[in-house]
Amino acid sequence: MKTNKKPTMQxxxxxxxxxxxxxxxxxxxxxxxTSDETAKRVRDVAASLGYxxxxxxxxxRKERSSSVGLILADVANPFFGSLASGVEQTLTSQGFSxxxxxxxxxxxxxxxxxxxMAEKQVDAVIxxxxxxxxxxxxxxxxxxxxxxxxxxxxxDVDADTVVVDNQAAARSAIEHLLDLGHRxxxxxxxxxxxxxxxxxxxxxxxxxxxxxxxxxKKLTLGGDSSYEGGRTAVAQLLRKQPGVTAIFASNNxxxxxxxxxxxEAGLRLPEDISLVGFxxxxxxxxxxxxxxxxxxxxxxxxxxxxxxxxxxxxxxSVLPCTRVVxxxxxxxxxxxxxxxxxxxxxxxxxxxxxxxx
Numbered sequence: 001m002k003t004n005k006k007p008t009m010q011x012x013x014x015x016x017x018x019x020x021x022x023x024x025x026x027x028x029x030x031x032x033x034t035s036d037e038t039a040k041r042v043r044d045v046a047a048s049l050g051y052x053x054x055x056x057x058x059x060x061r062k063e064r065s066s067s068v069g070l071i072l073a074d075v076a077n078p079f080f081g082s083l084a085s086g087v088e089q090t091l092t093s094q095g096f097s098x099x100x101x102x103x104x105x106x107x108x109x110x111x112x113x114x115x116x117m118a119e120k121q122v123d124a125v126i127x128x129x130x131x132x133x134x135x136x137x138x139x140x141x142x143x144x145x146x147x148x149x150x151x152x153x154x155x156d157v158d159a160d161t162v163v164v165d166n167q168a169a170a171r172s173a174i175e176h177l178l179d180l181g182h183r184x185x186x187x188x189x190x191x192x193x194x195x196x197x198x199x200x201x202x203x204x205x206x207x208x209x210x211x212x213x214x215x216x217k218k219l220t221l222g223g224d225s226s227y228e229g230g231r232t233a234v235a236q237l238l239r240k241q242p243g244v245t246a247i248f249a250s251n252n253x254x255x256x257x258x259x260x261x262x263x264e265a266g267l268r269l270p271e272d273i274s275l276v277g278f279x280x281x282x283x284x285x286x287x288x289x290x291x292x293x294x295x296x297x298x299x300x301x302x303x304x305x306x307x308x309x310x311x312x313x314x315x316x317s318v319l320p321c322t323r324v325v326x327x328x329x330x331x332x333x334x335x336x337x338x339x340x341x342x343x344x345x346x347x348x349x350x351x352x353x354x355x356x357x
Contacts, residue, residue, distance in 0.1 A: 007049040016045040019316050067097045068309065069117035069125040071110060073151075073194070074225070075102040079252055079279045079298050080128065083151065086302025087126055094310055096123070105191070105225060107131035114140045123313070126150055126305050132193040146312060150305040152195045153323070160312075161323045162305045166196045169294045169328040170203025173248050173276045176292070176330060178211050180338050182246040182274060188233050188254045190225040197225075200250040200278065219244065223254040230257025238265045245273060245339040252279035255293065270337035280331055289334035296328045 013020045018041075022034055026042040034042075045051075070087050072080040088098045099122060103109040110131055117125050124146035129137065134154035141147055141159065149161040177185050187204045190197035205215045221237055223229035230249055237244060238261065247262075249255035255277030259269070267273055269289050277284070280295035304324055312319055 007051040009051070011049055012042065012046045012051050015049065016042045018042060019314055022314065066095055067099055067120065067122045068306075069099045069101065069113075069120070069122040069127075071101050071103055071113050071117070071125060071127040071129075073103055073105050073128050073130040075100065077251075077253060078281065079296075082298035083128065083302040086299040086304075087150075087306045088302075090303050090306035090310070103130065105130040105194075107133075107136065107193070111136035111139075114145070118143060118145060124148065124309050126302075126309065128152060129154060130191075130194040146309065148305045148309050150301055154195070158321055160305075160308045160321050162301055162308065162326070163196075163323070164296045164301070164326050164328050166199035167203040167206065169278070169296065169330070170200040170248070170250065171207045172203075172328075172330045173278070173292075173294050174204050174207035175210075176332060177246045177248070177274060177276065177336065178207060178213075180246075180274065180336060182339050183213060184219065184241070184244045185246045185248060186219040186221060186234075186237055186241070186244050188221045188223040188230050188247065188249040188258055190223065190251060190254070192222075197250065204248060204250075223249070223251075223257065225251055225253060227253045227257040227260075230254030231261045232257070234258040234261035235265065238262070238267070246336070247273060247275045248278075249275070250278045252277060252281055255279070255281075255291070259287075259291070269335045271340065274336040274339070276330075276336060284331075285333065292331060292333045292336045294328055294330050297326050300326055 009020050009023050013023045016023065018038060023042055026034060026039045027046060068091055070084060072084060074080055084100060091098055099117065099120060101113045103113060107130065110127065110129060114125060114136060118140065126148045127137065128151040129149060130152065134157035137147055137154065137157050147159045149157065149159050151163060153161045153163050174185060187201065189201050192198055192201065208215050218241060221233035223233045230253060234247060234257065247258055249258040258275060262269060262273055262275065269275055275291065277291055277293040280293045284291040284293055304326065308322065
């Protein structure tokens with residue numbers, strides 16, 4: 001018995017052996033939505049069944065304009081530039097546009113930007129949050145916004161998360177310095193609101209404790225994640241603690257500031273002081289001396305976050321939230337060396353001469 005029932009997208013998906021999301025994106029004309037072979041099969045099945053896309057209904061289903069918001073803590077930071085490239089290249093290849101915004105490491109600004117993204121009717125937001133609490137993100141999720149956390153995580157937020165093991169990464173850096181014989185090791189931290197700052201400090205403390213050493217408050221410096229913050233913190237450290245033999249700067253901008261402060265004090269790397277940075281910069285290998293650093297996969301962080309979002313768009317049912325942890329690598333170069341017991345007096349004299357004290 002024949003029926004006058006019109007074919008549906010589900011009928012096309014079933015006959016073509018794909019998901020309804022794939023059918024939707026192929027028939028909407030998104031380039032790169034799937035392989036050419038699959039796209040042709042979907043179009044052929046749709047034609048044979050007589051399926052016609054209802055453009056009005058499709059618009060209502062989409063509700064948005066195939067755009068994704070990307071909120072970063074600091075767009076001036078090269079690390080976030082690489083992360084943004086990973087997000088953008090992955091999403092634009094699938095027909096999405098990316099709206100980029102910077103929170104300036106401010107939770108209130110994050111909240112404002114999330115509301116702005118909602119007004120722009122983005123399909124989802126990928127956010128590198130620097131907040132200590134996820135109340136503002138939960139508010140956005142409650143309004144129906146898809147969220148993926150990248151670079152930092154918030155235990156009170158149920159969302160897909162893509163991070164590195166910051167604690168293990170920092171621990172490996174400090175253990176390297178300890179293995180060289182350093183005991184007076186300073187750390188330059190961020191504001192300790194974001195999870196990565198707290199985890200890197202925990203890794204520093206854990207490494208010291210593992211060798212029976214007590215982390216000293218005077219060797220824990222606040223650098224507010226900026227170049228100038230790192231420079232100021234290390235300059236003060238060198239004035240007050242001339243016995244320190246090594247520094248671990250827990251992000252790339254503070255690493256640059258720390259290097260500047262050491263050189264401005266008339267000291268040498270690594271003869272007078274060893275230094276390990278976090279985030280491997282392109283110029284680290286060619287600097288004299290080449291800088292030791294923890295390298296994290298910035299581009300891949302953005303890429304995996306974007307891929308997780310695409311998986312959610314393509315799924316026919318609600319997917320459980322996942323936590324993806326990507327590996328880091330400690331790259332040992334020439335800025336770290338065995339401490340020389342004879343340099344303390346020379347360093348103190350150099351500091352007195354340079355600083356006029």
